[in-house]
Amino acid sequence: MDETDSEEIMKIREFKIDDYQTVRDLWRTAGLTLRPGDELEDVKLKLQRDPDLFLVAELEDMIVGSVIGGWDGRRGWIYHLAVKPEHQRKSIGAGLVREVEERLVAKGAKKVNAQVYKWNEKSSEFFKAIGYEAQPDLVMIGKQLRK
Ligand SMILES: CC(C)(COP(=O)(O)OP(=O)(O)OC[C@H]1O[C@@H](n2cnc3c(N)ncnc32)[C@H](O)[C@@H]1OP(=O)(O)O)[C@@H](O)C(=O)NCCC(=O)NCCS
Structure with a gap:
């Protein structure tokens, strides 16, 4: 399947909780580092906040990619972008990010990280x-608030 074909039939839709295991498997297959915040109950919390920013990409009704967007009222964020290895380099990742960006702009976002x-x-x-541009003057800092 060439890039044009895959673009024609790729469908992007919002994540449903029934997709959890499939998407978790996709995260693992794509090599993402899973964290405590990726458990089912944490994903349910995320869906209470902005379910319209958690997206999956499908080819012929099979999930081949996913992305989690976040909107904190000031900035947009992109997390856990993953495309199945055998479907990479078919513009699926770019399509998912584009869709999240459009949804963030509609919420008022001026920048996404x-x-x-x-x-x-x-x-x-x-x-x-x-x-996207790297920001080498910034260092990511974080603190565990609870297990
Ligand atoms: C990063 C990732 C999501 C990209 O998804 P993808 O669907 O393959 O990306 P696209 O096909 O939309 O690529 C768009 C452009 O990005 C660049 N690009 C994508 N993958 C690249 C790679 N492995 N090496 C160099 N450039 C790359 C290319 O310019 C590409 O355009 P082209 O294919 O016309 O040359 C995918 O490689 C992935 O799932 N990686 C593992 C998980 C991961 O690291 N996620 C990001 C966490 S921050």
Whole structure:
């Protein structure tokens, strides 16, 4: 299937809780580092907040990609973007990000950020190709609030 074919039949829709296991498997297959916040009850919490920003991409009714968008009222965020390895480089990742960006703009966002591990060159190259810029003057800091 070439890129044009896959673009023609790719469907993007909102994540449903019944997709959880499939999407969790996709995260693992794509090599994402899963965190305590990726458990079913945490995903349910996310869906209470902005369910319209958690998207899946389907080819012939099979989930081949997913992304979680976040809107905190000031910034947009992109998390857990993943495309099945055998379907990468068919513009699916770019399509998912574009859709999240449009939905964020509709909510009022002026900027969107994503966090990429330093070792993840593939992801850095991807984000660079779709217009994102690294911010080497920033360091990510965080604190565990609860287990
Ligand atoms: C990053 C990822 C989501 C990209 O998804 P994708 O559907 O393959 O990306 P696209 O086909 O939309 O790529 C768009 C452009 O990004 C760039 N790009 C994508 N993958 C790339 C790679 N491995 N190396 C270099 N450039 C890449 C290319 O310019 C590409 O355009 P082209 O194929 O016409 O050359 C996918 O590689 C993935 O799931 N990786 C594992 C999980 C991950 O690291 N997620 C990001 C967490 S921050």
